[in-house]
Amino acid sequence: MSEFSEWFHNILEEAEIIDTRYPIKGMHVWQPQGFKIRKYALSLLKEILDEDHEEVLFPMLIPEDELAKEAIHVKGFEEEVYWVTHGGLTPLNKKLALRPTSETAMYPMFALWVRSHTDLPMKFYQVVNTFRYETKHTRPLIRVREITTFKEAHTIHADSEGASQQVERAIEIYSSFFDQLGIPYVVTKRPEWDKFPGADYTMAFDTLLPDGKTLQIGTVHNLGQTFARTFDITYETAEGEHEYVYQTCYGLSDRVIASIIGIHGDSSGLNLPPAVAPYQIVIVPVLFKKTAQEVLDFCNQLKDKIKKAGLRVHLDDRDIRAGKKYYGWEMRGVPLRLEIGPRDIENKKMVVVRRDTLEKEIIDYNEETLINDLNNILGNITQNLKTKAWENFQDNIRPAETLEEAKNIITDEQGIVSFLWCGDESCGKEIEEYVNVDILGVKEEATEGKCIKCGKDARNVALLAKTY
Amino acid sequence: MSEFSEWFHNILEEAEIIDTRYPIKGMHVWQPQGFKIRKYALSLLKEILDEDHEEVLFPMLIPEDELAKEAIHVKGFEEEVYWVTHGGLTPLNKKLALRPTSETAMYPMFALWVRSHTDLPMKFYQVVNTFRYETKHTRPLIRVREITTFKEAHTIHADSEGASQQVERAIEIYSSFFDQLGIPYVVTKRPEWDKFPGADYTMAFDTLLPDGKTLQIGTVHNLGQTFARTFDITYETAEGEHEYVYQTCYGLSDRVIASIIGIHGDSSGLNLPPAVAPYQIVIVPVLFKKTAQEVLDFCNQLKDKIKKAGLRVHLDDRDIRAGKKYYGWEMRGVPLRLEIGPRDIENKKMVVVRRDTLEKEIIDYNEETLINDLNNILGNITQNLKTKAWENFQDNIRPAETLEEAKNIITDEQGIVSFLWCGDESCGKEIEEYVNVDILGVKEEATEGKCIKCGKDARNVALLAKTY
DSSP: OOHHHHHHHHHHHHTTSEETTSSSTTOOEEOHHHHHHHHHHHHHHHHHHTTTOEEOBOOSEEEHHHHHHSHHHHHHHTTTOEEEEEETTEEEEEEEEEOSSSHHHHHHHHHHHOOBGGGOSEEEEEEEEEEOOOOSOOBTTTBOSEEEEEEEEEEEESSHHHHHHHHHHHHHHHHHHHHHHTOOOEEEEOOGGGSOTTOSEEEEEEEEOTTSOEEEEEEEEEEETHHHHHHTOEEEOTTSOEEEOEEEEEEEOTHHHHHHHHHHOBTTBOOOOGGGOSOSEEEEEOOOTTTHHHHHHHHHHHHHHHHHTTOOEEEOOOSSOHHHHHHHHHHTTOSEEEEEOHHHHHHTEEEEEETTTOOEEEEEOOTTTHHHHHHHHHHHHHHHHHHHHHHHHHHTEEEOSSHHHHHHHHHHTOSEEEEEEOOOHHHHHHHHHHHTSEEEEEEEEOSSOBOTTTOSBOOEEEEEEOBO | OOHHHHHHHHHHHHTTSEETTSSSTTOOEEOHHHHHHHHHHHHHHHHHHTTTOEEOBOOSEEEHHHHHHSHHHHHHHTTTOEEEEEETTEEEEEEEEEOSSSHHHHHHHHHHHOOBGGGOSEEEEEEEEEEOOOOSOOBTTTBOSEEEEEEEEEEEESSHHHHHHHHHHHHHHHHHHHHHHTOOOEEEEOOGGGSOTTOSEEEEEEEEOTTSOEEEEEEEEEEETHHHHHHTOEEEOTTSOEEEOEEEEEEEOTHHHHHHHHHHOBTTBOOOOGGGOSOSEEEEEOOOTTTHHHHHHHHHHHHHHHHHTTOOEEEOOOSSOHHHHHHHHHHTTOSEEEEEOHHHHHHTEEEEEETTTOOEEEEEOOTTTHHHHHHHHHHHHHHHHHHHHHHHHHHTEEEOSSHHHHHHHHHHTOSEEEEEEOOOHHHHHHHHHHHTSEEEEEEEEOSSOBOTTTOSBOOEEEEEEOBO
């Protein structure tokens, strides 16, 4: 187990995020603290999606014949699908798949729902559990057999432009979501051999974990008309013709939470962006016998005031050593700690400790501006987490001009290698084989250059990395 | 199909609540309108539960050996459990059950979580999909094979009193939830032969649908120490002894939504309590050529003002006949419709149409008090829906002094029959057989009386009804 793996596993346990002792490999329990982080992250995303997507909920089981209809698609999933074969003691006539993703659950219904060009575009999403019979080594939140929080969107368009524009829009949505969480990412167009089964092309978000491996944290697929033809999803044009629709789909998994934890965390434990922290502020009273009641009363009023302003605050009045409290709240990643003793009340001061810097500062306690002051500090924390994460991310993208150089970077420094690629599959496969890691995909166009493998003219700036 | 069945099925389709055309029997799709009702109902319940329960999320699959551990429990479910037997093309070593309910998923973990008496009580809940291989005739939201919104709470206590008090508390929680939705109910203690498999006793909520059949809409189980012994869930007392815990669990399903629709609805369609209505208010502008822009501008401002106050409002400015709009919004159950024309603006009036009474009223448009006025009307609608539903419910509980009388009531008038019962299982079964419907359970104690069957002294006021 790498150092990071060990840290990650320990913090999930110590901060009570996920209990991995559930008696099925790759399936885990969200504990109350973890569930709250999941809930707040989800509500950030829903707020964006709800602007122009409708939330729906499709059944978890998919009949074998529907799953099998789209041949390329089912081929991509056949080794990973869990099958229900019995109801009670009775064998089922038709096997039922636990959804690995919901195209084949939704699209037969879309064929019924889409009628006219005036219905389009249609944009749906759902948040569900999905299942993959992973044969690789499983890891909580990263490689699991039950994805508990699959956020999948599916859109339907009248023309090809509508679908490609929606791909761009989905990239904006996910970028804005990751930005709020301070998760850095790179968006690439996945190579042909690594696209979603059935898609015209796949755009993917990758981030980088502290062990130097990239983690795919979101994908956006342009499905073209592949599924429309398979499931016969057509609409009537203004002229009364029947045409196949164009579709996209895009999704995020539990890996969002893994990234928040893995990227911002440090040797003291979790380091949560305020937007998803179960408690954003913890108040620790400094108690001496004579003044204890007075300090507690003050802290209780302070708590009520902060709570009323809509911030998530906790007053830790347990009768244990202050040091133990500090350790516990730092480990759990509470962004801001207020320490308040009798002298502070007298002097109208507060001791403020930021989790992101672990720095202690004494600031004025001003009744009028209190909420504003706290919100400013929380805003700074959000910004600082993001800046630090992006700096580290960018420091770990290194250009290589030769295959040898690429290989050395991966071996010595890990992270991401950028290089020029002609785009040919044969070159791509040979590069992957030589460097012994995957091509993430093409990030952008260069003005000029030569393919790192064949030396021909190349315009694709592509990325290589050891991936999860 | 009964008249109600037909109405219910039609309104689910017409109002786009649930699509029943999904290609697996008993598994359905929540469409956007239905999903919103579900979402708002869920958030009412969560608000209550979040006060002192922690939300968690357990895996959907349960290993066969865990499910089988509690013999009485598994016996109650063995004919209804869906089994996963294959992962990809590989047969699994151990069959996995789709959870029919989560006792056997959660309690092995509770055995790890509970340590000391200071940990107790612990109260958890989760909102998940559960599965039952129903062999009876399925009905959307009422008898399904995938319950999509199972809200299950599980609590752990140090002593027997703690568990029985929690049963009372759960009854209060569910009562308060149903009260907010105006759903009438009766709470009974289920007969021994109808309690939850593994429970000491079961308390259940039943409501009444318009076809005269009762629908079980919530259950609360005192599990005593049965599962604690099976799963070895113990805690250390203050004296250092190890004792088994006491447990309760309680749950609600998609039937909550079926009740909202079935009980409040009428021949015009849905009739939604404001708390769960996707739109609480719809504004319909009355447009004439000359004044159209002025009226639209006014209505847009009105909409913004109402939206800003946190109400869910929609401006219907489609270019179709007003009558068609009215019909559509009434069918979808929007609680309040505002009709605004040029004369109304001039006279500072609004036409207000309440969905619950379908009555039209002209009220003053007063900028200052507008939101307050609307909230008052919405409050009246909530109250009126509840009052009407409870009146109808109580009118349909009829006392019977003889078995013959009970049978006649069930045959002629349907609804619920109350009667005195000695409590013996043999009498109970004979009563059920004679009247040919089920005993719901015991509602309360009478001061005196004789068993309707054996004539012995009886104190149990019990209820009989044809059930779903």
